[in-house]
Amino acid sequence: MTERRNGEIRTLSPGREMLFARAETELHYQAQVYRLGERFEGLAPELAQITMLDVTQVPGCHYGLKNIFVPLIKYLEAEKRVTPANSKLIEASTGNGWVAFSEAAQLLGYEHAVIMPDGLPETRYQHPAGRNVEIIKTPKEKYAEGMPEELEQLTKLSFNRERIQNGARKYVSPNHAAGDEIKTNITVKAMSELGQQLLANIGEQDEPIRVVVSMGNGASLCALGEYVKNHTNGAKVVATESLPYGGGFDRFARQHNLSSYKELFGIDPGDPRLMAHFSAFGTNAPIGIDMPLQNRAFDRNLIDKYELFTDNEALQAYNELPEHMENGAKIPNTDALPRVLYETFGNSTLGNIAVAAKFTGRGERVAAMAYDDRQNY
Numbered sequence: 020m021t022e023r024r025n026g027e028i029r030t031l032s033p034g035r036e037m038l039f040a041r042a043e044t045e046l047h048y049q050a051q052v053y054r055l056g057e058r059f060e061g062l063a064p065e066l067a068q069i070t071m072l073d074v075t076q077v078p079g080c081h082y083g084l085k086n087i088f089v090p091l092i093k094y095l096e097a098e099k100r101v102t103p104a105n106s107k108l109i110e111a112s113t114g115n116g117w118v119a120f121s122e123a124a125q126l127l128g129y130e131h132a133v134i135m136p137d138g139l140p141e142t143r144y145q146h147p148a149g150r151n152v153e154i155i156k157t158p159k160e161k162y163a164e165g166m167p168e169e170l171e172q173l174t175k176l177s178f179n180r181e182r183i184q185n186g187a188r189k190y191v192s193p194n195h196a197a198g199d200e201i202k203t204n205i206t207v208k209a210m211s212e213l214g215q216q217l218l219a220n221i222g223e224q225d226e227p228i229r230v231v232v233s234m235g236n237g238a239s240l241c242a243l244g245e246y247v248k249n250h251t252n253g254a255k256v257v258a259t260e261s262l263p264y265g266g267g268f269d270r271f272a273r274q275h276n277l278s279s280y281k282e283l284f285g286i287d288p289g290d291p292r293l294m295a296h297f298s299a300f301g302t303n304a305p306i307g308i309d310m311p312l313q314n315r316a317f318d319r320n321l322i323d324k325y326e327l328f329t330d331n332e333a334l335q336a337y338n339e340l341p342e343h344m345e346n347g348a349k350i351p352n353t354d355a356l357p358r359v360l361y362e363t364f365g366n367s368t369l370g371n372i373a374v375a376a377k378f379t380g381r382g383e384r385v386a387a388m389a390y391d392d393r394q395n396y
Contacts (some may be wrong), residue, residue, distance in 0.1 A: 022058075042127055044226065046089060048076075057067045073389035083119040106190075107190055111166035112166075113135065113136060114391075121133065133154050136163065136166060178190075189306045199311075203312055226384045227252065228247065231259060231386070233370070239388060245319075256321055256324075257323065258322045258326070260326075261370060263293035264288060296333045353372075366391075
């Protein structure tokens with residue numbers, strides 16, 4: 020990788036190039052592709068027929084598949100004169116993506132830290148191999164909104180000038196979800212391998228496929244959705260999000276002249292009375308945070324359907340609100356899934372399964388993204 024700055028072309032040293040090549044190899048993992056009926060007995064047909072694109076055994080969830088942080092860090096080194104000697108890497112995360120970030124940073128020789136909101140399940144803060152990683156927690160009540168505030172403060176030019184003057188490393192973020200167009204393109208290219216693996220395993224069929232993916236920061240939605248749409252005829256993409264949040268759902272509704280979240284449910288997205296029962300971390304389009312990959316999904320009309328899901332606790336809280344409407348009863352409920360699925364997968368994956376069952380029940384061929392299991396959730 021080279022950089023042109025003031026007429027000078029700069030190239031990474033051969034030693035760094037070799038280290039990046041090693042990192043890409045060592046941090047590369049395969050997803051599993053299977054039908055739920057092949058793993059679990061006695062499922063109803065609409066569940067048994069769902070094809071799972073499963074990255075639950077990949078360190079750092081789907082980010083570890085072809086580690087996007089390796090090319091992002093390489094990009095930073097070439098473009099911004101970032102080195103392990105002068106920079107400390109920092110990443111914001113609400114889920115397991117930080118594990119892949121940590122793996123890449125450590126292998127490439129960087130000190131690093133992770134920004135996460137307080138109040139998540141305790142396993143979210145623990146490295147699966149027990150490694151000690153610096154976690155900077157933001158206030159629970161701010162949830163996703165607190166992370167970019169902290170990230171902006173730590174990477175601010177004035178703050179880092181002071182750190183450098185004091186002999187400390189400056190903070191630099193490879194943040195794939197809140198970066199420039201080059202970084203978003205790197206992310207989509209790296210993660211498009213999910214789509215390649217899915218299509219390679221399900222084989223060529225005339226019947227169109229529908230993929231069900233958590234909205235999240237838009238990374239897997241863009242990478243998987245764009246690849247499948249570009250390589251199969253009639254493919255459809257469904258984004259999922261939990262009922263308490265609803266920010267992405269509302270944006271999709273406005274874009275397509277559909278009934279708004281408030282018109283359907285009587286409350287605004289992110290109502291604090293429902294957020295108190297929020298459990299599906301990582302599935303949602305954070306309210307008030309601009310993320311390029313979310314924008315890419317909306318701007319390119321990548322999403323064909325936007326589906327909410329819920330669980331018993333959130334639905335009960337909703338039903339107790341004076342503004343509640345009967346539309347809540349029509350939302351797929353993860354607690355209605357067979358116990359064996361509930362004991363195997365994490366909440367966001369269960370949401371994708373519950374939504375996917377709506378479409379297999381109509382006879383469609385459907386693939387759902389499995390991000391997490393009960394061990395790493």
